[in-house]
Amino acid sequence: MTTKLRAILPPATIGILGGGQLGRMTAMAAKQMGYRVICLDPQPGSPCGQVCDHQIVGSFDDYKAARELAAHSDVIVYEFENISAAVVAQLEQEFCVPQGSRLLEITQNRVAEKAHLVHNGFPVVPYRVVENSEELAAAATALGYPVVLKSAIGGYDGKGQAVIKSPADLTEVNVSDQSVVEKFLSLEGEVSVIVARRADGEAAAFPIGQNVHRGNILHTTVVPARLSSQLSLQATALGVRIAESLGVVGLLAVEMFVTAQGIIVNELAPRPHNSGHYTLGACYTSQFEQFVRAVCGLPLAPTTLLYPVVMVNILGEHMAGLMEHFVTLPPEVKVHLYGKSGAPVARRKIGHILITTEQPEQAITWAEKVLGVQVSAEVDA
Ligand SMILES: Nc1ncnc2c1ncn2[C@@H]1O[C@H](COP(=O)(O)OP(=O)(O)OP(=O)(O)O)[C@@H](O)[C@H]1O
Numbered sequence: 001m002t003t004k005l006r007a008i009l010p011p012a013t014i015g016i017l018g019g020g021q022l023g024r025m026t027a028m029a030a031k032q033m034g035y036r037v038i039c040l041d042p043q044p045g046s047p048c049g050q051v052c053d054h055q056i057v058g059s060f061d062d063y064k065a066a067r068e069l070a071a072h073s074d075v076i077v078y079e080f081e082n083i084s085a086a087v088v089a090q091l092e093q094e095f096c097v098p099q100g101s102r103l104l105e106i107t108q109n110r111v112a113e114k115a116h117l118v119h120n121g122f123p124v125v126p127y128r129v130v131e132n133s134e135e136l137a138a139a140a141t142a143l144g145y146p147v148v149l150k151s152a153i154g155g156y157d158g159k160g161q162a163v164i165k166s167p168a169d170l171t172e173v174n175v176s177d178q179s180v181v182e183k184f185l186s187l188e189g190e191v192s193v194i195v196a197r198r199a200d201g202e203a204a205a206f207p208i209g210q211n212v213h214r215g216n217i218l219h220t221t222v223v224p225a226r227l228s229s230q231l232s233l234q235a236t237a238l239g240v241r242i243a244e245s246l247g248v249v250g251l252l253a254v255e256m257f258v259t260a261q262g263i264i265v266n267e268l269a270p271r272p273h274n275s276g277h278y279t280l281g282a283c284y285t286s287q288f289e290q291f292v293r294a295v296c297g298l299p300l301a302p303t304t305l306l307y308p309v310v311m312v313n314i315l316g317e318h319m320a321g322l323m324e325h326f327v328t329l330p331p332e333v334k335v336h337l338y339g340k341s342g343a344p345v346a347r348r349k350i351g352h353i354l355i356t357t358e359q360p361e362q363a364i365t366w367a368e369k370v371l372g373v374q375v376s377a378e379v380d381a
Pocket residue numbers: 125148150155156157158159161182183184185186187190213216217218255266267380
């Protein structure tokens with residue numbers, strides 16, 4: 001079915017709920033296209049606020065603040081999941097919120113997200129929902145050790161997660177809220193796909209990214225992914241089908257595990273994604289521009305990869321090493337920093353590096369040296 005779309009044209013105002021780096025890069029793409037951009041974030045001078053026309057300072061569950069943003073916006077988007085779904089649901093009664101509250105409600109809660117995936121026949125890691133220690137012990141026995149416990153809401157970069165290798169570890173963890181316990185799989189690799197979708201159902205996927213995590217935080221993305229063309233096609237089709245099942249308008253990032261049994265969905269994000277930062281320059285269209293296009297009802301633009309690329313995240317602890325080498329970085333290296341305020345915080349993403357290269361391993365080794373990445377540090381089990 002084709003829904004008639006009314007495009008939101010520049011210089012209309014895009015209101016962003018959230019002021020982090022994803023909002024910042026979305027705002028930069030939107031500004032380039034001639035939109036006005038405002039954002040809402042509790043922290044004054046947020047990464048997004050720095051590049052916006054205006055920032056409203058307020059918390060994400062403050063309906064009054066969100067309404068103030070909405071009153072000054074022609075279209076409202078969210079750039080991360082921990083925005084109150086109730087606030088978004090209230091906003092969409094009165095204002096244009098193309099992503100909608102249902103997508104947020106599902107993807108901000110692991111239990112709801114997995115239930116949606118299972119209900120629609122998508123492959124997920126074997127899991128159980130638990131609410132207390134007894135249920136956890138029973139679930140771990142049923143699934144078989146090792147397992148990983150993940151809080152249903154609020155987790156990112158591995159926060160709120162614990163790997164439980166044997167029954168002895170059960171005493172170390174505390175289940176206070178609803179959580180998901182998953183079988184801890186032996187992975188051949190991790191990949192992700194970012195799908196843009198318009199209200200009329202037109203969808204476009206970006207090339208698959210191959211991701212490596214360190215200490216549960218995304219470390220590198222390599223594109224093209226070193227994946228058979230059959231698996232690449234399968235991963236892309238899976239991403240598009242999941243976006244359709246959710247009626248996504250905007251972007252959907254689908255994180256996937258590659259296992260001996262095939263591709264399994266790890267988790268979803270209803271917004272631009274860290275593993276899509278490589279699209280800045282390496283693709284004909286960036287994920288941020290595509291996000292703006294999708295929510296504003298503009299035609300989606302080509303997602304073609306222009307050159308092979310490696311993305312390496314910069315965490316707080318890497319800032320000193322980076323600054324030491326800053327003036328001697330080779331020309332094929334692009335540094336993106338997010339303008340986070342205060343002293344760099346360890347294990348917090350403060351930027352990323354993009355390197356054009358046909359030799360991803362070499363580029364990653366070089367970047368790790370420059371950033372002072374502790375290569376011997378504990379890597380995900
Ligand atoms: N069941 C599993 N089996 C094996 N590895 C896993 C499993 N669950 C998580 N991991 C590892 O931990 C990483 C982070 O897990 P997950 O994506 O669930 O966490 P998150 O905190 O929501 O991360 P994000 O920063 O992507 O939001 C995964 O990318 C993967 O490397």
